[in-house]
Amino acid sequence: MNVSIFGLGYVGAVSLGCLARDGHVVVGVDLDQTKLELIRQGATPIIEEGMETLMRDAATGGRVDVTDDAMDGVQRSDVSFVCVGTPARSNGSQDLTAIRRLSEQVGKAMKVKTGYHVFVIRSTVFPGTVEDSIVPIIEEHSGKKNGQDFDVCFQPEFLREGSSIKDYDNPPLTVVGTDSVRAENVLRDLFGHLPCEFIVTSIRTAEMVKYACNIFHALKATFANEIGRLSQAMLVDSHAVMDMVCRDTRLNISPAYLRPGFAFGGSCLPKDLKAMLYVAKNKDVSVPMLANVLTSNTVHIDHAIETVLSAGKKSIGLIGLSFKSGTDDLRESPLVVMAERFIGKGLDLQIYDPEVNVARLMGANRRFIEETIPHIASLMTKSCESLVEKADVLIVGLNDAAIMEVLVQQSRDDQIILDLVNIPQKDRLRGNYQGVCW
Ligand SMILES: NC(=O)c1ccc[n+]([C@@H]2O[C@H](COP(=O)([O-])OP(=O)(O)OC[C@H]3O[C@@H](n4cnc5c(N)ncnc54)[C@H](O)[C@@H]3O)[C@@H](O)[C@H]2O)c1
Structure with a gap:
């Protein structure tokens, strides 16, 4: 040629x-x-x-x-x-x-x-x-x-x-x-x-891919170096640590946690990050990237809340409450943070999560509900259909086949749908569809 x-x-x-x-x-x-x-x-x-x-x-x-x-x-x-x-x-x-x-x-x-x-x-x-x-x-x-x-x-x-x-x-x-x-x-x-x-x-996607790759490389190098400085301060062999981190090709060096979606939460990630930041502070180790991870996560939750509030609607249907699909754990769930904020704003909130049965919750989970959102039981509905029927805004925070079927069958043109989970059937939904970061 x-x-x-x-x-x-x-x-x-x-x-x-x-x-x-x-x-x-x-x-x-x-x-x-x-x-x-x-x-x-x-x-x-x-x-x-x-x-x-x-x-x-x-x-x-x-x-x-x-x-x-x-x-x-x-x-x-x-x-x-x-x-x-x-x-x-x-x-x-x-x-x-x-x-x-x-x-x-x-x-x-x-x-x-x-x-x-x-x-x-x-x-x-x-x-x-x-x-x-x-x-x-x-x-x-x-x-x-x-x-x-x-x-x-x-x-x-x-x-x-x-x-x-x-x-x-x-x-x-x-x-x-x-x-x-x-x-x-x-x-x-x-x-x-x-x-x-x-x-x-597409041309735009190809242009962005190059930036995503280079930024990811910069992020990876900085992550390894911040783990290195933390390990050094705690007399841990940073090479041994990162070598084992890299050997986990299921959760670490893999597509896991690398899909745009909603904020992270749960009983482990925020807690362990906070604990390690406390150690860093006590040992005078500066880890600015790690120190800003939770801030970025909060910005992501705020972005979703702002998207809902800016619609100016009154009736909100929140589908999902636990921190991810497949669990009833509500501790540090970003969806709970959203629910609290909507309650504070006086919005008419309904919540559906088939995995969270308030009557059955025990121990830390129950205490979390009682202390953080005590009115949660009265806001929860057992029927996804009735929630979809009443809501002006539907927030989809749970990836579940039965729920998706209800959404496909019952969503309406006058509804706003905020997708936090990248709904596979999004093309079949009616309503004004919006992805949280897509
Ligand atoms: N260097 C890398 O490893 C690398 C890797 C991937 C992508 N890139 C990207 O590729 C691009 C080029 O990077 P580079 O490092 O090869 O750049 P470079 O600065 O080494 O070379 C650019 C060349 O373009 C010439 N040039 C400028 N205006 C010109 C014109 N009007 N007509 C003809 N020649 C002209 C300059 O004289 C220079 O020789 C950049 O956008 C960079 O971000 C670089």
Whole structure:
């Protein structure tokens, strides 16, 4: 395939070398004359394991050329990869100057190019940038239409500096954000051979995936370091601890607890987090990330409550009261916090939870109800149907097949449904549906 690569930094130079190695004809475009000259001579513009050989082979193979002329790059290729920098400004915002300027240049090139072209954005850009900034600029300067004369898609780059050639050949996933089958097929031809899943999604989702991955990596490193500092202060071997944490592939290194949903609660997570924060304080160990976990959880509960209150309705039906489906444990349940807040606001609240039978509750659970929400028994109904019939707002905090069936059968167009559990049958519900964070 004839490929052009715009921006020959870490991402662009590795892609240029690897695509040429894989048999494609590649033209690299950059404004930096030093980088262009190095590549012409078969040298590498970046220090990376394996790059010297890769670039020497690229130069001798006769399939690589470089230029500083964007027009030339677009003319000589069918597909362009955009790998220019998107650095942070001093206030943290993303500086899109380079990618906007480049969009203008390739737009002008498209004005005179005959034939279809695919632009693949590989620079990290926040969701909406491709559709709201890049596409309009290219359309304006080319006078042509996205989805017709050309396609712009987004493919997040997952390589890490230091192991970028290995990562290029062995990515965790290939993610392509596009709604164009033509563009998808071009990318399948280029990357379909890689030993990983090839996932096609919307452009916005693909843009967000890159951020979610990088933020998750930052979060993981900080978590391990905060557990490290806590362990050190308590004379515990932090490597042994984290090694065992990582060996649990059922609850720890797994999709568990990684689905957007409602706030966490229950008798263990908040209690143990608070206990460890108390130890940290006593031992003068600063753990700012862990110290803010409960604050974030409270913000999540407040967000759900605000969503309900802003609807301005009086009659609220809360489905679920325990802290998660499949238990009657009410301690530290975020749904109890919600119920309390609605009672405080004088709203007409009804609660249905088939797993919580107040008459049968004993011990700590019963004490919790009596001390925290003593009127709970009078607010609980045994009939999900009657709750659904009376409520203006339905809050679904329990994932249960029988409840879902009642909702599918009985929900009405005039009701607001706030989903805390990602209802599988959401498309079959009537009413004004809203997910808590989706
Ligand atoms: N470095 C990484 O490991 C990595 C990994 C994944 C994603 N990314 C993302 O990829 C993008 C590129 O990162 P990088 O580290 O390769 O950047 P870099 O700063 O090393 O390289 C960017 C290159 O783009 C060139 N450039 C700027 N404007 C240009 C224009 N109009 N025409 C042609 N060339 C132009 C610059 O001269 C420079 O050589 C960023 O958005 C980054 O966030 C980087």
